[in-house]
Amino acid sequence: MTKRVLGVVRWCSLVCSFGLSGAVFAETATIAVASNFAVPARAIADAVEANSGHRFHIVVGSTGKLYAQIVNGARFDVFLAADVERPQALFDRGFSASGPPRIFARGRLAVWIPGAQHPDEETVTTFKPEHVAIANPALAPYGRAAMSALNALGLDQRWRERLVKAESVGGAFTLVASGSADLGFVALSSLLAYGADPAEFWRVPDHAYTAIEQAAIVLLPGAENPAVHAFMRAFEGDVYSQLMEQWGFAPVTP
Template sequence: MKGIATVICAWALAVAALAPAAQAEEALVAVASNFAEPANALSEAFTHTTGHSVLISSGSTGRLYAQVVQGAPFDVFMAADAVRPARLEAEGLAIPGSTRTYATGRLALWVHAAGVEPPLRRLTTGHYRRLALANPDLAPYGAAAVQVLNRLDLADEAADRQVFGENIAQTFSFVATGNADLGFVALAQVNRPGRATAGQYDVIPAHWHAPIRQDAVLLLHGADNPAALAWLEFLTSPAAHDILAAYGYEPGA
């Protein structure tokens, strides 16, 4: 019996020692839903360049943050804000000093059924039934949308016509299915390279809301994962900047 145990131990050790060297690594990345689409494009380029791969799990920044706090096995967290990654670092759940801004997001006001009036005019003239935005408590794009409404002095007028998506992806679906005729979405959702989006959108001027700085951070779980480290490096590389720009993001700092 002892002999068999020794053989199994030796075999397990050998496998453990050889595996990382022999094959490319995989990292599990939690991505804010507004960035899911470009993250997929980035992941293809990433695998092409480095041989590593990433698995993308998308959700609202608030939910993903809560999942990380609860011990979700994510290696990298790509938030839609700078607050949550900083908090994870402060709470000792992320590697200190690993935080970086990978993109700056832009907001768009989108109508699915294009009419004579451009979206922003419909918002100011009140020619809409439902205005969709992401839940401002959970999603930075929702908070930015609220800032825009306040700036235009339309918050009161919109109050009983607004509906909230749990994240920017659900907000997009409300407008895409026609249930809300107007919606604040991420520019990246309606400006997709090679794919025409139905309807019409106006890009919201960047100075109408606080910059949507999107930070990424290396989580404890990914500290020793070469794919996670390479992914963070890749996010701020020139190759990544080109992909980001194509989706309507400004590169991070």
């Protein structure tokens, strides 16, 4: 069993301790999820399904693309974004079924250099890559965070022509994993879920990039859906905060 699968099993067993009550009538909900939160979202959904009988369809994409789909009529019940701006915009435009957005996670950025041995800031700033993978800053909050980190490290001009922009931070991860990029600014959560060798990545200090606050919003189609309410209840309590740390996110305090 891979480290990634073991992590999901551990997550599910802990989420089940929330004590979700069984549903009298099982329902189905569609959850739109930013790519960096795909594995935790699926694990939470699996745990809620096991305890309630509800079923969840997880749709993964960049925050910008999912936002555009919602505005253009896609029938999602919940939106778990990688920023606050897009859920807030949906709230302002009347798409919310339950009030303003709620922050559910704070993302962390890491630099992944396959084959490296315990890279640090000096390793990164002296590295001479041919291709550097980042998420597209116009679509993905992790892309904007990557650009601010490049600026803080003094690499924004030096590496400008070497940047390869993926649609999402998950896409940036794939570029590095496939060997299409020598180095990538990726989500720490993706590295931990994948089981990447800790000796091959450097966690970028929080002060070096713009905060990646991730917000959730219940959309109008999910207003009266019991499956939605069961899913959202799983984002509460000390166990959830502990899981966020394990999966590479900063704790979220009420």
